[in-house]
Amino acid sequence: MTTVIKNGTIVTADMTYEGDVKIAHGKIVEIGRHLEGEEVLDATGCYVMPGGIDPHTHLEMPFMGTYSSDDFESGTRAALAGGTTMVVDFCLPSPNQSLLEALAMWDNKTGKASCDFSFHMAVTWWGEQVWKEMAEVVDRGITSFKHFMAYKGALMVDDDEMFSSFQRCAELGALPLVHAENGDVVAQMTQKLLDAGNNGPEAHAYSRPPEVEGEATNRAIMIADMAGVPLYVVHTSCEQAHEAIRRARAKGMRVYGEPLIQHLVLDETEYFNTDWDYAARRVMSPPFRNKQHQDSLWAGLQSGSLQVVATDHCAFTTQQKRFGVDNFAKIPNGTGGLEDRLPVLWTKGVNTGRLTMNEFVAVTSTNIAKILNLYPRKGAIVLGADADIVVWDPKRSKTIKADSQQSVIDYNVFEGIEVTGLPRFVLSRGKVSIVENEVRTEVGHGKFVAREPRNPVNRALSQWKEISAPRKVERSGIPATGV
Numbered sequence: 001m002t003t004v005i006k007n008g009t010i011v012t013a014d015m016t017y018e019g020d021v022k023i024a025h026g027k028i029v030e031i032g033r034h035l036e037g038e039e040v041l042d043a044t045g046c047y048v049m050p051g052g053i054d055p056h057t058h059l060e061m062p063f064m065g066t067y068s069s070d071d072f073e074s075g076t077r078a079a080l081a082g083g084t085t086m087v088v089d090f091c092l093p094s095p096n097q098s099l100l101e102a103l104a105m106w107d108n109k110t111g112k113a114s115c116d117f118s119f120h121m122a123v124t125w126w127g128e129q130v131w132k133e134m135a136e137v138v139d140r141g142i143t144s145f146k147h148f149m150a151y152k153g154a155l156m157v158d159d160d161e162m163f164s165s166f167q168r169c170a171e172l173g174a175l176p177l178v179h180a181e182n183g184d185v186v187a188q189m190t191q192k193l194l195d196a197g198n199n200g201p202e203a204h205a206y207s208r209p210p211e212v213e214g215e216a217t218n219r220a221i222m223i224a225d226m227a228g229v230p231l232y233v234v235h236t237s238c239e240q241a242h243e244a245i246r247r248a249r250a251k252g253m254r255v256y257g258e259p260l261i262q263h264l265v266l267d268e269t270e271y272f273n274t275d276w277d278y279a280a281r282r283v284m285s286p287p288f289r290n291k292q293h294q295d296s297l298w299a300g301l302q303s304g305s306l307q308v309v310a311t312d313h314c315a316f317t318t319q320q321k322r323f324g325v326d327n328f329a330k331i332p333n334g335t336g337g338l339e340d341r342l343p344v345l346w347t348k349g350v351n352t353g354r355l356t357m358n359e360f361v362a363v364t365s366t367n368i369a370k371i372l373n374l375y376p377r378k379g380a381i382v383l384g385a386d387a388d389i390v391v392w393d394p395k396r397s398k399t400i401k402a403d404s405q406q407s408v409i410d411y412n413v414f415e416g417i418e419v420t421g422l423p424r425f426v427l428s429r430g431k432v433s434i435v436e437n438e439v440r441t442e443v444g445h446g447k448f449v450a451r452e453p454r455n456p457v458n459r460a461l462s463q464w465k466e467i468s469a470p471r472k473v474e475r476s477g478i479p480a481t482g483v
């Protein structure tokens with residue numbers, strides 16, 4: 001069957017123009033005027049954009065004694081409902097577990113996905129087995145490796161392990177990712193706060209101030225530079241971390257920063273709410289920051305020093321959050337946002353003039369497609385691309401409410417925010433999955449997307465590092481050793 005999206009304005013990361021889009025067998029087969037097809041989707045008054053790609057989700061993830069509540073079924077449904085057509089989740093091996101064994105476990109979770117997905121592999125320990133298996137993981141199309149510099153005693157790796165892993169990434173043409181917070185300092189700060197009786201959710205924020213993130217970001221950048229590999233910093237939340245990324249990029253380093261929609265819009269005052277549940281539901285790492293940090297993140301998106309807006313969707317119910325009722329360090333870290341990322345960013349970004357429509361497409365889809373070597377199969381409206389498309393109605397509005405969301409949790413951190421700009425249609429490889437409020441997603445339609453290593457940035461950096469590597473000076477007359 002052929003489908004035509006008619007009468008819309010196509011908006012990509014670099015162009016805005018009138019045109020119809022024809023789809024067959026899940027791909028874009030024609031772009032032009034007055035196209036015909038068996039199924040017609042009317043996009044009058046709408047923008048036809050590449051579907052969102054969320055490169056940072058944790059679906060059904062074992063974490064802090066429980067599992068995140070949205071799985072690949074509810075998570076990908078929430079994604080599609082909000083205009084996101086691909087998610088990249090994290091495979092987390094336990095300490096000493098084989099990466100391949102962990103991957104098999106994660107593969108088992110994905111059968112219910114209704115949009116396409118990929119994985120980042122986490123490096124949670126180091127040894128010859130990990131070194132070897134990283135090559136196999138890359139062969140299977142997973143070309144990015146996550147390193148947690150926090151969560152001491154659980155997922156955290158030290159500098160030695162990170163440097164080894166980053167060098168392996170350089171050899172394999174893969175991309176290292178970091179959760180950048182100084183885990184040693186956070187662990188001690190946490191204990192000090194608890195000893196002083198400071199056990200509420202607000203102490204979570206006190207235990208990991210912006211300096212802790214800034215230091216780790218600088219350290220990860222230095223280690224990546226020594227290893228000769230690009231670096232992607234997840235959930236960049238503050239000026240200190242942004243400044244490190246900005247400075248590195250100004251020096252020509254290949255470093256990317258990813259603010260979350262939560263950090264752009266919600267601030268630290270959320271933790272001072274006197275309702276324990278309200279504050280605990282917003283506990284995530286890094287924590288929400290103040291308005292100055294938010295301004296810095298918006299400026300980074302505007303100026304190009306930050307490239308991607310993600311969600312870090314890791315949803316826990318109120319019941320799960322209550323594991324930490326006497327001790328903030330036991331509150332499962334994470335918030336939701338998959339369904340809300342695009343509408344909230346459009347409302348707070350495009351509708352306020354902070355972002356152009358093309359910048360919106362860049363930071364929600366195209367930039368990450370390029371960084372992860374998915375472009376132009378994903379993140380583009382071009383011939384041959386996957387028909388992962390959102391038809392965006394800039395006039396549709398709603399008030400965000402947990403009651404009507406796709407996520408299975410019982411609250412929404414954006415509750416009460418009025419958004420203007422919502423999908424009219426969302427297509428996942430050509431399948432019409434969302435028609436305004438009607439959900440037509442198909443369980444199992446989502447497929448794993450394999451990625452190739454050695455994207456152009458990896459190759460360019462390796463070439464430059466090879467040319468500029470330290471070299472032994474050849475000397476003709478070497479003096480005899482004087483004994």
Ligand SMILES: NC(=O)NCCC(=O)O
Pocket residue numbers: 058179283284285286312314333334335
């Ligand atoms: N961010 C967060 O609080 N939870 C998910 C795990 C992580 O990304 O650190």
Ligand SMILES: [Zn+2]
Pocket residue numbers: 179234235285286
């Ligand atoms: Zn993290």
Ligand SMILES: [Zn+2]
Pocket residue numbers: 056057058312314
């Ligand atoms: Zn995360």
